[in-house]
Amino acid sequence: MSTQPKTAKVYRRVSRDEVAKHNKPDDLWIIVDSYVYDLSDFIDVHPGGEAVLQQPDIAGQDATETFFGLHNVAILQRPGTQKMIVGQIEGEESEVRYPQAGELSQVPYAEPTWLLPKYKSPYYNESHRRLQREMRTLVDEHVIPESRLRDADGKRPDPKLVQMFGRIGLNAMQMGSGKHLLRRKLFADIQPEEFDHFHELIIKQEFARVSSRGFMVGLSGGMVIGLPPILNFGSDDLKEEIVEPVLAGEKFISLAITEAFAGSDVRGLKTYAKKTEDGEHYIVNGTKKWITNGHFADYFTTAVRTDEGYAMILIPRALGVETRPIHTSYSSSAGTAFVMFNNIKVPSRYLVGKDGMGIPIVLSNFNHERWVICCGVARSSRAACEVLFKWMMQRKVFGKPLSNQAVVRQKLGFLLAQVEACQAYLENITYQMNNMSYNDQSKYLAGQIALLKAWSTRVAHEVADNAVQIMGGRGLTTTGLGAPIEMYNRTYKFDAVLGGSEEIMSDLGIRQAIRSYPRGARL
Template sequence: MSNLREITIEEVEKHSSEGDLWVIIDTLVYDLSKFYKMHPGGMGVLLDPRVAGKDATTAFFSLHRAEVLAKPAYKRLIVGSLPKSISTGPKLLPPKHDELSKVPYGEAMWLGDGYSSAYHNESHRRFQKAVRGFMREVVLPDAMACEENGKRASQKVFDALAEKNIIAMRFGPGPHLKGLKLMDGVIQPEEFDFFHESILTYELGRLGTRGYFDGLLAGGVIGLPPILNYGSPAIKAKIIPEVFQAKKFICLAITEAFAGSDVSGLQASAELVTEEDGKKYWVVTGTKKWITNGTYADYFTTGVRTGENGFTVMVIPRGDGVETKAIKTSYSSTAGTAYVTFDRVKVPVENTLGEVGKGMKVILQNFNHERWMMNCISAGSMRLVVEECLKWSNQRFVFGKPLVSQPVIRHKLANMIARVEAVQSWLENITYQMTQMSHKEQSDKLAGQIALLKMFITRSGQQTAEDAAQIFGGRSLTQTGMGRIIENYRRTAAFDAILGGVEDVLGDLGVRQAMKHMPPNVRL
């Protein structure tokens, strides 16, 4: 736009009538002579004498997000710009896809200019920059469209995730990354640690599209690890490459209408039968409910009762006897939440994951990672909301003053900032401990910590959602426009308090884990 012709304010003022209408927004001059009839807000707003032929920057940004001006349809309306000699305030520059927020507390402290971190190094900063650029450029447009139309994420996005090996990275560090090119070589597989993984999930949270996040392979992140850890070589060789390359999709099918947090109460069952040729199969019968990604999954990592042998986990391919039905939820159908029915489904015994009757070990081993992942997504989402509220309270004028001039608003912002910083610190500490411990040590020492953090972060999130709604007012109820991120967050913040274990159960788990390590000889 450097070659735009210069237009004076006096010339703009001459174009202030119906059929000949110009306005100034952020030093750029827009010709709305034909567009004004199609304006979603009606003609009256644009023909207002305080807008038509005038600098409408303040009025525009009190009603619209800056991203609106980046749309091609609006760029075509630009006919010039004010002379550089005229100062009308700082010009809004469209952010680069990988750009960090300059809003105080809009980023985690380790990303801020002049701040240091005991946990993050240069590889983490390179990785964060690459991931944010990719998420904003490739994923965000699809996420916003899917949140609106309810469809699953596009295969184009899945293919892009596979190309960068983001799908593989979402399962954490380990031998499954060996030989892979991560984010076009930004980091090496041997560098990848839990902080890199936390960055990946955190940046997904900053998209502000919670249902889409669950649709974007959240079911796979909890459905594939039992295969990674307990699958036979043949099962691993077949399923892992399919999932990593987004050719096939997998979910975790544990929860039932009869048993949620109480995994031991599952009623789906499997009977071992022997065919005439001597081949053995499990015959699975039962139902699963609230299964994330279930509507489009090709594989179901499923927990069932196996008679006297107790609880067993197996991977069930979609096929005869397997039916899925979408469940309507209050957050988004793009998550693919499903009711799954297994009607005498034949499953080869080779598909058993771990030992028969010891399925609880298989499932419980993955809960820590699932809950930690949810903590990362919640922290990213909360940080985005804090940034949105700081921006809005600064640009929104009420009673002739910025909204932030109201003490009650500053009080809400202070509490929001305190909560997100507390969450960030606890999350980083736990993540560091994960990098220093074996999987077995994590299960022993961090299960309670992760559970308590999840309880704390989901309660903090719901408090932040309510504060944000008060700051944005009526706009917090609309799924488009200025308040779309706040509306999405307020509608979905409570879900993380349920998914992966409800708050009260996790709080109890945290205390019980603490009691396990209480010395027997301590007294007041």
């Protein structure tokens, strides 16, 4: 990998003495990483003001250390910035690593150990590594640029990106293993019969590197949790109508369970579906709240009460469903919505499974949803730690690098140990998922996944809290070096609530354990 911001061009060589002559407001050069930048036309629009660039240790001087104390390396890779380069210091070469799409990070602990050259893992084979390489490039080249635009304007992710995922088989892969993958061309030439939960874990963790929680939920969150009930319990006719358009990115789906009246207490929901006398329709009345992708969804996989108890019904927006956006602390690109069903007449053919089986269908979805959340939490926490490591190495305080502060090293060490443990716990559970039937997973892993979710979001809490302390004011600023930490701190709590709160998860884990507690065990 080249360390130069632009490898295709060779710049003329300039002496430091020549650069020093250009130290006036209308003729101002600086040096950053051996490259000479002409800021004469930029000084008036510099976000930090003219005075910063006119300081005697900046104008006409080597400003590398000052630059990286204030800005990230991506600024130097922008086309507009590169146009300011007028030369390179004679006898010197670039020393900064300029990230290229698809590459692994060289920062310690920035990647899970299975990706490091000197480490081994029993879980991953060549197909997993190939998928990771191609996912990394895809995310870097297509997903991250789109996320930055949507973080800025709050609009929904571009459907064309989701449709591209559909064409290359990536949407189907996000549903996990199953019959829906058979005879389908998958991304990175993964064969349907070899696809397992580690392939899925890689997809989730590469997406999590985007470090934009709201955007990523908007990109595929509704599909990942809204489509499985159709795949697993829908009739053949329902699958034929819904599955392929959703996987192609032509239609969007959301899971509508939570209400203002019922969150983790699913049995407390009040949305009611009354079957008509002729049995041909259900009349649905009620509301749903905090529905991911709900504001732009075409279908709502909806949990309802019925005369038989509880049921799951797929409700097309076209039947008259109304939505309005809910403003949350993460990006509005997630399409989080309040959903209103007012006398919606739904044909009975949209019933998912059997009437009265709603609760088992809802519960069957939870294990996978929670595992998916754990995949993202483990990777996004690691990404935040990478930012902290870089900051610690380049920030100077009291004339010395921040890395000289023992308290900062202690904080980072504490966080990295927890992130590594979180990944190891996740990989162990993923291995068990690969070697258990669906029924056995429900019996033996529901509690394990619940405990992992509760613990991993506690790890995220520690990372977010300490990250802001280490970054200081930058960790509270939506732009600049601390922007990833600000966003992480603002959004990490969603995973501690979505799919079951930490308290409910911890309780579920212990209740599952109590069920298998040996009767004769005594202290």
